[in-house]
Amino acid sequence: MFDPSDSEVHASPAPSRRVLIVEADGGSRGNPGHAGYGALVRDPETNAILMEKAEYLGIVSNNVAEYSGLIAALELAHEIDPDAWILAKMDSKLVVEQMSGRWKIKHEDMQRLAAKARSVVNPRRVKYQWIPREINKDADRLSNEAMDAGIAGVPWKGRVLPGASGTDTEENGKAAAAAPADPVPTGRLHHLEIWVPDFPRAEASLGWLLERLGYVRRDSWSSGASWMGAAGYIVIEAGTDVAGERHERTRPGMNHLAFGAGSPADVDLLARRAASHGWSLLFADKHPHAGGAGHYAAYLENADGFEVELVADRS
Template sequence: MSVARQVVVEADGGSRGNPGPAGYGAVVIDPATGEPLAEAAEYIGVATNNVAEYRGLIAGLTAAKALFPDAGDALRVHVRMDSKLVVEQMSGRWKIKHPDMKPLAARAAAILPPSSVTYEWIPRAQNKHADRLANEAMDAGRDGRTWEASASTAALDTPSARTASAPPPVQGPPGDQAAGAARARAALAAARGAAAPEGLFPMPGAQEPEPPVEAAPVTGAAAPAAEPSAAPGAEPSEAPVASAPEPSTARVAPAPEPSATPVASAPEPTATPQTGWGSAPDLGAPATLVLLRHGETALTPQKRFSGSGGTDPELSPTGRDQAERAAAHFAALGTVQEIVSSPLRRCRETAAAVAARLGLDVHVDEGLRETDFGAWEGLTFGEVRERHGDDLTAWLASPDAAPTGGGESFAEVAGRVAAARDRIVARYAGRTVLLVTHVTPIKTLVRLALGAPPEALFRMELSAASISTVAYYGDGNASVRLLNDTSHLR
C-alpha cells in the first residue's frame, strides 16, 4: 500500500502588459517545516496574466507529482494561489468560459486525480515565494537569459507564514521528500518536450468579464517621451522604442538547502505599482486602448496645424507605407479585437489598412476627431505667432483659450475625448481596441490617464503612425503602458 504524502504547492504568474512579457513561478513546500522542496520558473514570452497563472499551477502540480512517483492516489496536494480566477475555476465553482483557458485547466486537472488536490485563495502578501520566482523569470526573459535556480533569491522568504496555515502533515520516510526534487525537474522537462509548444501560448482574445480576473503587473513597459519642438496638432519627429526580448527556456531545480544561520529576507523586486493593488486582488481584465496616430499627410513634414476644421487631407505615399507597416505589426501581434477610428480621412485610411490585414470592421467615433484649430488650420507655428500672436499666447497659457476664428479649446477637446473614452471602454470591457486618431486626442487620453495637468500636452511627442497604449481597469484606474512607439516603422 502506498504511503500517504502531503505537500503544499504555491504558484503565481504575471504579465507585464496583459498581454505582455510573461512568466510564472511555482514552489513545492513541505507542510511540516514550510521549507521548499522544489522550484519551477519560466519566461513564456508574450501572454496574458491568466495564462501565466495557469502555467504556474501546471508546473507546480507536475513538480509535486514527480516528487512522489510511487504515491499514486495517496498523494495529497494543497494548492495556494492569489488568483481567485484559477482557484474558483479549478474548484469547480466558476465556469471556464474563455476558450484559451479551457485547455490549460484541462491540463492542470489531468495531472493528479481531482480528489487529491484542494485549492485555497491567499492574499498576494502570502504568495511572495512564487511571486518572486515569476518576477525572476520575467526579468531573465527581459535580459535574454534563462532563469537559473542558483541565482534565485526566492527561497529567502520566511517559511513561518506558510507553516501556520498549512494543512496537517502526513509523515513519510525521513529524507524522502527532498530526494524527489531531481524527479520533479525531470518530469517538468519531459512534459515540455511531449506537449504542444509552450514557450508561447496562443494569445487569448477577450478575457472573461466575469468572474473578475487580476490586473496585470506593469513594469518597464513604457518608453520615455521626448521633449516636443512644436505644439499639439503640429508634426513632431520620431522617437524609437526598443522591442521586447525573445522567450527563453524554462528551468526547475531543487530549492536551496535551508541555512542553520538566520538569513535576512531579500528585498522584494522593484516594480511599478500595479493598478488596483490593495484589498481587492481581482479587478477583471482591463479594456486596453491601443492608440495609433494616423500616417503622414502632405502637411505632416511641413509641421502645419491640421485639425478637423481644415482640408481633411489624405495619406501621402509615405503615410500609406506607414499604415501598411502598422497593419503588419498588429497582424503579427494578433491582439487587436476591435478597431475604432476618427471620422477624418487620414485616420479612416490608416484604419482601413489595418482592418484589411486583420479581417475586422472599422467603427467611427466622432469624439476621436482632431482639434478644430480655426483660423490656424494649414499654418505653421511660426506663421500663427506672426499673424495671431496674442491669441497664440493666450492659447499656450490656458486650456480654456480657443484658437483664432472659433476653434476648439483644449478643455473642450478633453471633454469630448473623455466622453468617447468612456463609451468605448464601456462597450469593449475586457477587450483590446485599436483607436486610430490624432495627436491631441492621444495626448489627452495619456494626460487624463496620468492625472497630469493640461500643460502636459506640450511635453509629449507623437510621431506619425506611432503607437501608445493605455489600459482601463474595473476600479476606474488607468495604466499608461506605452508612448510613441515607432519600432514597427524601422
C-alpha cells in the first residue's frame, strides 16, 4: 500500500488525509495511429474501482495517449478528493520515470502534457510506480474499449460503478437503511438464476457480457455470483446439483436471454468484442436481421450453449 510518508514524497502528510490509487494506460494502433486511454481510481483499502474513464483520441502517438490517461486519472482523483495523497500506477516506464523526475522530458508535446499533469494535483502529493502490463489490465481494458469505440464511430460507454463519489459513505448508508425499500411490482421479474457446469468459464463470458451491459457485480461466493441490473438481478451458479455438461436451448425451457444494447453500432461493437470472451455469432448468414427485417440484433452463443440476443434500439 502507498505510504505517503515515503521519502520520495517531499511533504509531511496530514494524518487524516485520504490515499487514492490511480491507474492509467494509453495505446496507439500504429504509433501514431488510432489511440485512446483508460483511467481509473481505486480505493487502496478495498481495491474497489471508484471511478473510471476512457476516451478515443484520434490519430496520436502512444506516449501522448499514455500521458493523456495519466491526466484523466489525476482529474478523477481530484474530483473524488482534491486533498488526497495519490499513488499513480502505470506500465509506461517513460511516463513514470519522467514524472518522477529521474528522466528528462525532451519532446515539446511531452513537456506540455507533463506540465498539465502537474497542474491537476500538487506533485508533492503524487508518487509514481511502474507496474507490469498484466497488472495494469483494468486500465488497459479501458483504453482498448476507447479505441474500439472510436474506430467504430460510437461513444465509449462506461459501467455503472457503486460507491463512486467522495461523499460520506457511512452517512449515505444510514440514510439508505432508514429509507423504506421500494416494493417490487407484482408480476415484474425479480431475478433470474442460471445454473452452469463451470462457473469460471461462465463468469468469463456471461459475467463479462453482463458488466458490459451495465450490470454491477453484487455478491460472490465459491460457486457463483450475482449481478444487479436496472430491472432485477441475475445469478450465475455452478454446483453438484447441476446435471449435464451443456445447456440445450432447443429443449423445453429457457431458449435465450435478450438485452437492449444501444444503437446498431453499439450492438456491432459489443458483438465483435464478445468474440474474444467466449462468444460466437449465431445465424451469421442472416445477421443482423436474423429476427426479421425490422429487428436489428446480434445472436451470440457461448461454450456452455447459452444464447444471448443483443437488441438495438429502434431509431
